[in-house]
Amino acid sequence: MAEREKTILIVEDDVGFAYAASRYLENAGYGTIVVAGSIAALAELESKTIDAVVVDVRLKDGEPHGLSLGRMIRVKSPRICVILITAYPDLLAGEALPGPVLHKPIELSDLRRELNACFAR
Numbered sequence: 001m002a003e004r005e006k007t008i009l010i011v012e013d014d015v016g017f018a019y020a021a022s023r024y025l026e027n028a029g030y031g032t033i034v035v036a037g038s039i040a041a042l043a044e045l046e047s048k049t050i051d052a053v054v055v056d057v058r059l060k061d062g063e064p065h066g067l068s069l070g071r072m073i074r075v076k077s078p079r080i081c082v083i084l085i086t087a088y089p090d091l092l093a094g095e096a097l098p099g100p101v102l103h104k105p106i107e108l109s110d111l112r113r114e115l116n117a118c119f120a121r
Contacts (some may be wrong), residue, residue: 006119007031007048011041011055011066012085017104021054024108030115038064045073050080052115057086057101067091070098081118083111
């Protein structure tokens with residue numbers, strides 16, 4: 001029996017980056033779901049089988065930021081890999097992180113490599 005395709009939830013309010021990451025990961029054999037904020041991400045996590053979450057640290061105002069979302073995911077579902085992406089590394093200074101961090105602008109091949117490493121653990 002073939003292994004189920006891994007599904008990646010991309011939580012990113014930058015539409016261009018979200019689209020590029022989604023297309024790249026789909027071409028690499030992953031399924032993707034794209035949402036723009038934390039509330040939508042939590043709804044997807046409740047209703048779908050998600051294997052990893054790629055989350056921007058800085059999201060829409062009025063919703064939990066990506067770091068908080070990542071922590072919530074790790075507490076509730078420790079089996080789900082969390083990868084943080086940010087253009088603002090100073091926001092993470094001194095913080096306990098729920099997963100590895102990639103700094104924007106990122107190479108999509110680095111994102112794929114990080115996901116592969118996560119799934120190999």
